[in-house]
Amino acid sequence: MNISAQLQETAKKFADKPAYFFMGQQGTYAELDEAIQKFASGLEKLGIKQGDHIALLLGNSPHFVISLYGALRLGVTVIPVNPIYTADEIGFILNNGDVKAVVALDLALPLAEKMHTLLPRIEHYIFCETKPNSLVLSEIESLTVYSKMKSFTEIIASGEQSFQGPIVRDEDVAIILYTSGTTGKPKGAMLTHKNIYSNAKDVGDYLKMNQEDRVVTVLPMFHVFCLTVVLNAPLLSGATLLIAPKFSPKEVFSLIKEHTATVFAGVPTMYNFLHQYPDGDPNDLKSLRLCISGGASLPVALLKNFEKKFNVVISEGYGLSEASPVTSFNPLDRPRKPGSIGMSILRVENKIVDGLGQDVPIGAVGELIVRGPNVMKGYYKMPEETQAAIRDGWLHTGDMARMDEEGYFYIVDRKKDLIIVGGYNVYPREVEEVIYNHHDVVEVAVVGVPDPNQGEAVNAYVVSKNPALTFGQLQEYCREHLAKYKVPTTIEFIDELPKNTTGKILRRALKNIISQKVNN
Numbered sequence: 305m306n307i308s309a310q311l312q313e314t315a316k317k318f319a320d321k322p323a324y325f326f327m328g329q330q331g332t333y334a335e336l337d338e339a340i341q342k343f344a345s346g347l348e349k350l351g352i353k354q355g356d357h358i359a360l361l362l363g364n365s366p367h368f369v370i371s372l373y374g375a376l377r378l379g380v381t382v383i384p385v386n387p388i389y390t391a392d393e394i395g396f397i398l399n400n401g402d403v404k405a406v407v408a409l410d411l412a413l414p415l416a417e418k419m420h421t422l423l424p425r426i427e428h429y430i431f432c433e434t435k436p437n438s439l440v441l442s443e444i445e446s447l448t449v450y451s452k453m454k455s456f457t458e459i460i461a462s463g464e465q466s467f468q469g470p471i472v473r474d475e476d477v478a479i480i481l482y483t484s485g486t487t488g489k490p491k492g493a494m495l496t497h498k499n500i501y502s503n504a505k506d507v508g509d510y511l512k513m514n515q516e517d518r519v520v521t522v523l524p525m526f527h528v529f530c531l532t533v534v535l536n537a538p539l540l541s542g543a544t545l546l547i548a549p550k551f552s553p554k555e556v557f558s559l560i561k562e563h564t565a566t567v568f569a570g571v572p573t574m575y576n577f578l579h580q581y582p583d584g585d586p587n588d589l590k591s592l593r594l595c596i597s598g599g600a601s602l603p604v605a606l607l608k609n610f611e612k613k614f615n616v617v618i619s620e621g622y623g624l625s626e627a628s629p630v631t632s633f634n635p636l637d638r639p640r641k642p643g644s645i646g647m648s649i650l651r652v653e654n655k656i657v658d659g660l661g662q663d664v665p666i667g668a669v670g671e672l673i674v675r676g677p678n679v680m681k682g683y684y685k686m687p688e689e690t691q692a693a694i695r696d697g698w699l700h701t702g703d704m705a706r707m708d709e710e711g712y713f714y715i716v717d718r719k720k721d722l723i724i725v726g727g728y729n730v731y732p733r734e735v736e737e738v739i740y741n742h743h744d745v746v747e748v749a750v751v752g753v754p755d756p757n758q759g760e761a762v763n764a765y766v767v768s769k770n771p772a773l774t775f776g777q778l779q780e781y782c783r784e785h786l787a788k789y790k791v792p793t794t795i796e797f798i799d800e801l802p803k804n805t806t807g808k809i810l811r812r813a814l815k816n817i818i819s820q821k822v823n824n
Contacts, residue, residue, distance in 0.1 A: 305474050305498050305501040306376065306472045306497050306501070307373075307497065307501045307504060307540070308340065308373040308374075308377040309377065309469075309472075310501065310540055311336075311337060311340070311373055312341075314333060314539065314541075314542050315334055315337035317542065318515060319332065319334040320332050320333075321333055321542065321544070322544045323335075323336040323544065323545065324336070324366060324369070324544065324545040325545070325546050325547065325563060326366055326547040326549075327547075327549065329366075331366060333542070336366070336369065336370070339366075339370045339374075340370050340373040340374045340377060341374075341377070341463065341465055341467055342460045342461075342463030343370050343371065343375075343463060344374040344375070344377040344463065344469060345462075345463030345464045345467035346374075346459035346460055346461075346462045347374060347375065347378050347405070347459065348378055349462055349463070350405070351427070352375075352405055352428070353379075353380075354378060354379030354380065354472075355379065355380070355381070355476075356404045356405070357380070357383055357401055357402050357403050357404055357480070358380055358382060358383070358403060358405040358406065359383040359385050359397070359398055359401065359405075359406045359407070360372065360382060360383070360384045360385065360406075360407050361385050361387040361394065361406060361407070361408035361409070362384075362387060362407060362408065362409060362432065362525070362526070363409070363524070363549055364521060364522070364524065364525050364530075364547050364549050364550070365432070365525075365547065365549065366547070367407070367409075367432040367456060368384075368525045369525075369535065369539075369545075370460075371407045371456075372384075372525075376478055376497070377469045379469065379470045379472045379476060381478065381480060382478065382480075383398075383403060383479070383480045383481075383482070383492070384479070384481065384526035384527075384531070385397055385482070385526060386524070386526055386805055387408065387409070387412065387526075391415060391418055391419055394415070396489060396490070397490065398419075398423055398426065399422075399425075400482075400489075400492065401480055401492055402425065403423075403425070403426055404425065404427055405427060405428040405429070405430060406428070406429050406430065407431075407432065407456070408432070409431065409432050409434055410432065410434055411434060412431070413429075413431060420452075426452070427452060428452055430454050430455070430456055430459055431453065431454075432456040433455060433456065433457060472497055474496060474497055474498035475498065475681070476496060476497055477494045477496055477681060478495055478497045478499070478500050479494075479500060479531075480492040480493065480494050480495070480684050481495065481528055481625045483625045483626070491683045491684075491686055491689060492683060492684035493626045493680045493683060494680055494681040494684050495681070496680075498677055499628045499678050499680060499681070500531070500532065500536065500628055501536075502651065502676075502677040502678055503532050503627075503628035503630055504537045505540060506650045506652070507532055507649065508537035508538070508540050508541045510633055510636075510649050510650060511533075511537070512636065513538055513543055514541055514542065515541065515543060516566070517543035517544070517566045518543065518546055518563050518564065518565045518566050519534050519538045519543050519545055519568075519569075520534070520546050520556065520560060520567065520569070521535060521538075521545045521547045522548040522550075522556060522570065522574075523569060523599075524806055527805075527806050528623070528625045528629040529569070529571070529598050529599050529806065530569075532623075532629060532630060533569050533596060533598070534567070534569045538567075543567075546563050546565055551574055551807075553578050553580075553581035553584065554583070556568070556574075556578065557581070557583075557584060557585065557589070558588075560589055560591065561587075561588040564591040565591055565592060567593065567594045567595075568589075568592055568594075568595050568596070569595075569596035569598070570595075570596070570597060570807075571597070571599035571600055571807040571808060572597060572599070572600050572601070572603065572606060572807070573600075573803060573807030573808070574807055575606060575607075575610050576606055576746070578610070578614075579609060579610045579613060579614075584613075584614070586614045586615055589614050589616055590615075592616050594619065595619065596618070596619055596620075596621065597619070597620045598620065598622065598623060598629075599806050599807065599808055600807075600809065601715050601733055603736065603740040604643045604740075605737070605740040605741045606740060607620070607642055607643075608642065619633065619634040619636065619640055619646070620633075620634055620640075620645055621633035621634065621645055622646070622713070622715065624701055624703075626679065626693065626699055626701075627652075627676070627679055627680070627699060627701075628678040628679075628680070629678075630678070631648065631649065631654050631674045631676070632646045632648050632649060632652070632654055632713055633645070633646040633647070633649055634647070634712075641708075641712050643714060643737075644708075644712040644714050645712075645713050645714065645715055647711050647712055647713070648711070648713075651676050651677055652674065652677075653675045654672060654673070654707075654713055655672075655673055656669075656671065656672060656673075656706060656707050656713075657671055657673055658671075659671075661695070661696075666709050667706055667707075667708065667709075669704055669705070669706050670704070670706070671701065671702070671704060671705070671719060672701045672704070672705040672715070673699060673701060674698065674699045675697055675698050675699065679694065679699045680694075680699070682694065702718060702720065703715055703716075703717070703718055704716040704717050704719055704722065704731065715733070716734070721752075721811055722752075723760050723761075723762055724752075724759055724760055725758045725759065725760055725789045725790070726758040726759065726789060727759075728789050730752075730762055730789065730790050732749075732750035732752075732811070734786075735764065735790055735792065736748050736749065736750050736764075738781075738782060738786055739764060739766065739778065739781075742781055744768050744769055744770035745766055745767070745768055745778075746767045746769050747766070747767040747801050748765065748766050749764070749765045749801050749811055749814055750762060750763065750792065751763055751765075751811050751815050752815075753794065758789075761793040762791065762792045762793060763792060763793070763795075764778075764792040764794070764796070765795075765801060766778065766795055766796070766797050766798070767797075767800060775794075775795045775797075779791060779795060801814075802814065
């Protein structure tokens with residue numbers, strides 16, 4: 305179940321077919337596989353061996369794909385890292401992850417120099433050229449870390465097409481994904497070769513991906529949503545990746561139109577930006593057969609408005625890093641239910657349990673737990689956290705959900721985001737859905753704030769397109785649609801909600817703002 309070995313088989317079958325388009329360039333499956341093969345061989349010649357860990361500090365590019373699959377072919381564990389993290393954040397992951405080599409853009413060379421003395425275990429820095437090689441060499445020759453430097457081009461040039469990789473076992477760790485976490489330092493979720501292959505294969509089959517598909521790959525490749533749904537699954541299916549280096553509504557519309565894309569996957573924030581884009585033409589999206597949303601709950605109002613404007617159907621799914629990530633998806637062969645994350649995908653079980661681990665009645669809210677070949681091996685060097693997360697073979701997601709009589713699941717909210725007002729449970733998403741329906745609201749996030757009388761109160765942060773919208777007007781709107789204890793006692797209008805690089809709204813950052821105000 306080595307996904308890189310499976311790509312070799314795909315390359316034999318579709319040798320001359322484009323595997324990807326990227327910024328005006330393209331690579332066939334044969335060319336991609338040759339580069340992967342030589343990169344694996346070149347790593348081995350550097351002294352990187354099976355079981356070693358390497359980190360990828362790369363954005364969306366063929367460099368990422370080649371590095372990922374080349375390392376996996378050698379049996380090396382890959383740690384994808386967000387390249388715009390701070391030096392402290394990157395340093396923690398590289399140190400905690402026992403990284404031996406780093407692959408990064410040449411733009412990150414100053415960062416390598418800065419972190420070099422703090423990370424003595426890193427033996428090699430492989431830089432991917434964005435500038436002419438002569439310029440890069442003149443910049444790095446004076447660096448302390450120069451002796452550890454190799455260029456991506458050099459690694460491939462030194463590799464051999466005849467390279468024979470080691471035997472890779474299903475339970476070997478293929479990827480360690482560091483979760484952002486809600487508290488403390490990030491945890492490294494260990495995904496085995498079986499985990500990532502099974503989920504990519506099952507997702508590809510579920511979504512009926514095939515060699516005719518052209519998949520917009522704009523989600524960040526270092527994120528598990530992209531890794532499985534719009535990178536691994538399409539490549540296993542012989543599809544073509546339309547790689548975008550970063551998200552831009554203008555570029556997405558152009559890319560879909562130019563290449564007659566058939567699949568687009570994004571997080572809710574991306575759909576919101578596309579919906580708000582003034583020059584968005586429905587005709588540009590007419591080639592799409594499938595739109596996928598994940599990474600966070602998609603507001604029903606946004607889903608309906610987007611579908612009405614662009615005449616496409618968005619299918620929502622659910623996943624988490626610890627499950628490689630997909631566990632459920634709205635089926636393509638029966639009605640999609642707005643607001644639902646769909647049904648369990650093939651070979652994966654989802655169920656809802658109470659605090660004692662017992663099944664709850666249909667329609668009741670409880671914690672979503674998951675079991676299947678996609679569930680992680682555990683957290684790297686964290687046995688206690690692993691034991692707390694995986695119990696009796698079931699991964700406890702920390703998400704509150706319910707299931708209807710037809711087996712469709714609905715995320716209610718994060719367990720940790722639950723607001724308790726005077727003993728009553730308030731789920732932020734329920735309040736957000738109501739506020740999203742207001743015609744002047746662009747985005748909203750709801751969090752709990754300390755309250756001396758009720759324990760907690762509901763606070764909403766709102767981005768509005770109407771500067772005249774007032775707190776009183778929006779609160780009155782909420783009173784018409786929500787029970788009294790669910791109505792926000794405070795509504796703050798802000799220009800932009802804090803988000804991570806995948807577009808997920810950071811409630812934690814909003815809570816920190818509240819905490820600072822309380823302390824001051």
